[in-house]
Amino acid sequence: MAGIYDVAIVGWGPVGQSLATLLGRRGWSVVAFDKQPGLYPLPRACHIDHEAMRILQAMGIADEIADALAPAREYLMLRPDLTVLSDLPRGWQTPSGWDASYHFFQPHIEGILDEAAKSTPGVTVRQSTTVTQVRDLGDTVQLTVDSGDGPEEVHARFVIGAAGANRLVKSQAGIDSENLGFEATWVVVDVEIKPGYEEPKVPDTGQVLDPAQPRHMAWLGTRHYRWEFMLLDGMDPVEAAKPENVWPKLRHWVNEESAELLRSTTYTFRSIVADTFNTGRVALAGDAAHLMPPFMGQGMVSGMRDASTLAWVLDLVLRGAAPLEFLDTYTLSRHSHVLAYINESVRVGEMVCETDPEKAAARDRMLEAQTQTPPPFQPPVGGFFVPGPLGGQLSLQPRVLHNGEYRLLDDVLASPFALLSIDGPDLADLSEAATQTIDRVGIVPAVLTAEGTPSPESASPVFAEQGDRFTQWLRAAGATWVLVRPDGYVYDSGIGRVSLEASLNTLGESVLVSV
Numbered sequence: 339m340a341g342i343y344d345v346a347i348v349g350w351g352p353v354g355q356s357l358a359t360l361l362g363r364r365g366w367s368v369v370a371f372d373k374q375p376g377l378y379p380l381p382r383a384c385h386i387d388h389e390a391m392r393i394l395q396a397m398g399i400a401d402e403i404a405d406a407l408a409p410a411r412e413y414l415m416l417r418p419d420l421t422v423l424s425d426l427p428r429g430w431q432t433p434s435g436w437d438a439s440y441h442f443f444q445p446h447i448e449g450i451l452d453e454a455a456k457s458t459p460g461v462t463v464r465q466s467t468t469v470t471q472v473r474d475l476g477d478t479v480q481l482t483v484d485s486g487d488g489p490e491e492v493h494a495r496f497v498i499g500a501a502g503a504n505r506l507v508k509s510q511a512g513i514d515s516e517n518l519g520f521e522a523t524w525v526v527v528d529v530e531i532k533p534g535y536e537e538p539k540v541p542d543t544g545q546v547l548d549p550a551q552p553r554h555m556a557w558l559g560t561r562h563y564r565w566e567f568m569l570l571d572g573m574d575p576v577e578a579a580k581p582e583n584v585w586p587k588l589r590h591w592v593n594e595e596s597a598e599l600l601r602s603t604t605y606t607f608r609s610i611v612a613d614t615f616n617t618g619r620v621a622l623a624g625d626a627a628h629l630m631p632p633f634m635g636q637g638m639v640s641g642m643r644d645a646s647t648l649a650w651v652l653d654l655v656l657r658g659a660a661p662l663e664f665l666d667t668y669t670l671s672r673h674s675h676v677l678a679y680i681n682e683s684v685r686v687g688e689m690v691c692e693t694d695p696e697k698a699a700a701r702d703r704m705l706e707a708q709t710q711t712p713p714p715f716q717p718p719v720g721g722f723f724v725p726g727p728l729g730g731q732l733s734l735q736p737r738v739l740h741n742g743e744y745r746l747l748d749d750v751l752a753s754p755f756a757l758l759s760i761d762g763p764d765l766a767d768l769s770e771a772a773t774q775t776i777d778r779v780g781i782v783p784a785v786l787t788a789e790g791t792p793s794p795e796s797a798s799p800v801f802a803e804q805g806d807r808f809t810q811w812l813r814a815a816g817a818t819w820v821l822v823r824p825d826g827y828v829y830d831s832g833i834g835r836v837s838l839e840a841s842l843n844t845l846g847e848s849v850l851v852s853v
């Protein structure tokens with residue numbers, strides 16, 4: 339449609355930037371608006387996980403971002419005297435092909451996200467432009483925007499509200515939210531160690547469980563550090579963030595001579611989730627759809643998951659391979675998944691923010707008595723998968739031999755809907771309906787063999803994995819094939835051609851219905 343963008347994005351934060359890149363790389367025209375002239379200048383995210391790295395990989399910038407990251411190996415719960423109460427190691431082997439956790443100084447990675455999106459063909463970014471109205475016209479969406487010269491109308495086939503805490507798109511689309519009740523106000527401070535001064539001994543993440551004033555500290559890599567202090571009843575948030583009130587709390591580690599105070603501000607952490615993440619031609623992503631306290635470092639990561647799922651769901655609808663109603667798959671996938679992260683972040687937050695001395699002592703005894711490390715928190719995706727041993731779980735991304743070097747599988751296959759098998763089922767024997775699903779959904783088949791084992795005969799590309807983790811993963815699930823969604827979650831797994839055919843038919847019915 340001439341003069342109409344495929345997708346308009348309201349908000350140029352990390353979530354809007356990620357979505358623009360993922361859609362632009364799929365060939366769609368995207369226009370994004372932000373009321374600010376530049377990127378948000380205050381301290382916020384400092385942690386991302388392996389799944390976010392896999393999404394950054396799909397955006398083509400994981401290696402560049404990785405250079406600005408420091409792997410985060412420990413999450414310590416500390417007593418007020420800074421001795422260790424409990425250690426939640428972050429060194430576990432993830433499915434994604436990346437380390438479990440990373441820390442960073444936000445401006446170092448925001449510039450990369452911004453530049454990657456702006457240099458993606460088809461992406462137009464209009465900063466200093468406020469979106470004042472969004473109207474779903476049924477076959478298109480109309481946005482009213484203002485760059486300072488008065489209102490202007492822009493049309494798109496879909497609009498995504500990624501405007502953070504701003505409620506404009508949410509309220510104009512008539513979407514309500516649920517407030518889950520947690521609220522706490524903290525001062526957040528970023529510091530850089532000056533040249534020539536030794537770096538302080540600060541854990542990768544340390545939560546100081548002090549009922550007198552809960553605190554947090556983190557090493558962000560590259561001589562940058564974060565400290566946070568919870569405000570107690572009656573404390574003035576503006577006063578508390580002033581340098582003269584912040585420095586005395588840092589002097590155990592740094593002082594005005596050894597370090598520069600880069601940013602100091604106050605945030606109220608909340609827990610809120612929108613009732614739905616899509617309606618008609620409008621969808622919400624990132625903080626516009628959900629807010630969580632930052633104790634697991636999952637707010638932005640959850641927004642990046644939104645972008646990753648929304649990109650492939652929208653792609654199918656935009657190219658006419660699925661009807662408009664298929665957008666509901668986005669809410670189905672994301673709502674309960676992010677709710678699980680919000681609830682877990684609230685659970686950790688309530689534990690950290692405890693100021694009642696008796697309850698705090700009981701919590702400490704509980705942590706001291708813990709003998710086993712809890713398993714990593716990895717909830718399944720909310721929907722659009724077939725229940726089974728692997729359905730809904732994150733798929734395993736191995737390195738495979740390609741043109742003489744081991745590379746991450748998504749880079750080789752370019753992150754499509756993938757049919758990965760270890761025995762190379764003969765796809766020529768599939769029914770016409772199943773073959774049609776492969777073509778219309780854009781499923782890319784590949785056969786993976788364990789390192790050093792012979793390759794089966796197959797018409798599909800065959801790759802040798804580095805080691806045998808992928809083949810063992812499938813065998814342990816009693817499967818010979820796995821269908822992987824473009825956002826890395828397993829749609830279904832099974833053994834042999836007959837179960838594959840049934841799964842493709844189910845997939846075809848749920849995607850293609852009413853096209």
Ligand SMILES: Cc1cc2nc3c(=O)[nH]c(=O)nc-3n(C[C@H](O)[C@H](O)[C@H](O)COP(=O)(O)OP(=O)(O)OC[C@H]3O[C@@H](n4cnc5c(N)ncnc54)[C@H](O)[C@@H]3O)c2cc1C
Binds near residue numbers: 354371381386467468
């Ligand atoms: C102290 C703190 C620590 C955190 N730590 C972590 C962490 O370690 N890891 C993690 O994953 N997350 C963390 N988070 C959460 C993370 O910062 C947010 O989830 C993330 O920034 C949200 O990104 P977004 O793109 O959805 O929204 P935002 O970054 O808020 O961007 C929204 C954009 O929309 C623009 N906008 C608003 N209204 C309009 C309008 N009408 N027209 C045009 N533009 C508009 C705004 O100017 C803004 O640029 C933390 C948050 C805080 C406060």
